[in-house]
Amino acid sequence: GEDVEQSLFLSVREGDSSVINCTYTDSSSTYLYWYKQEPGAGLQLLTYIFSNMDMKQDQRLTVLLNKKDKHLSLRIADTQTGDSAIYFCAERERGSTLGRLYFGRGTQLTVWP
Amino acid sequence: DTAVSQTPKYLVTQMGNDKSIKCEQNLGHDTMYWYKQDSKKFLKIMFSYNNKELIINETVPNRFSPKSPDKAHLNLHINSLELGDSAVYFCASSHLASNEQFFGPGTRLTVL
Numbered sequence: 001g002e003d004v005e006q007s008l009f010l011s012v013r014e015g016d017s018s019v020i021n022c023t024y025t026d027s028s029s030t031y032l033y034w035y036k037q038e039p040g041a042g043l044q045l046l047t048y049i050f051s052n053m054d055m056k057q058d059q060r061l062t063v064l065l066n067k068k069d070k071h072l073s074l075r076i077a078d079t080q081t082g083d084s085a086i087y088f089c090a091e092r093e094r095g096s097t098l099g100r101l102y103f104g105r106g107t108q109l110t111v112w113p
Numbered sequence: 114d115t116a117v118s119q120t121p122k123y124l125v126t127q128m129g130n131d132k133s134i135k136c137e138q139n140l141g142h143d144t145m146y147w148y149k150q151d152s153k154k155f156l157k158i159m160f161s162y163n164n165k166e167l168i169i170n171e172t173v174p175n176r177f178s179p180k181s182p183d184k185a186h187l188n189l190h191i192n193s194l195e196l197g198d199s200a201v202y203f204c205a206s207s208h209l210a211s212n213e214q215f216f217g218p219g220t221r222l223t224v225l
Contacts, residue, residue, distance in 0.1 A: 033212075041219070042219050043205075045213055048212055100169055
């Protein structure tokens with residue numbers, strides 16, 4: 001199965017940290033991704049993590065992967081109003097040379113000034 | 114600009130019509146994709162082409178027919194449009210073995 005689940009909404013105050021969570025069912029996933037979609041725009045790849053890693057940090061973004069619980073999170077430090085968008089978690093199945101990605105339904109992040 | 118581009122950005126049409134959406138990428142990628150995003154933001158892959166060959170064909174009505182005239186283009190033709198076809202359609206491209214897919218800005222299709 002390729003079920004990817006995310007909570008639908010998250011609101012934070014500007015300057016706080018945001019944590020967006022995702023769970024997946026395919027234990028053989030090789031790569032897990034976070035995409036950002038701003039209103040009226042396409043998806044922008046933010047970061048991805050290989051399944052043999054626990055953590056990846058990229059400036060204000062920190063990705064944590066708990067393979068045992070099949071749980072992925074994206075932490076945004078010092079959240080800004082420009083971070084308001086929908087964030088999609090996605091997984092790529094093991095052995096998929098076809099590039100097939102399975103997406104969650106997205107988490108709408110709202111940042112209040 | 115290097116990018117994935119789609120035309121048109123908006124498409125409003127009547128039920129039963131036939132329409133096409135075009136996608137072009139100038140990133141030199143060998144693989145292109147079509148995704149459908151429904152009103153609840155659920156994003157699901159429809160098709161993928163690698164070097165002009167169909168490699169992914171999810172369960173999609175055969176009213177949808179992708180066409181890849183060359184590696185840089187993947188067009189989506191839809192026959193006999195239905196209300197349920199209303200969605201945002203995203204094109205994407207990548208190198209087949211790459212971990213990164215680059216998405217176009219989307220085409221919002223509204224069927225009346």
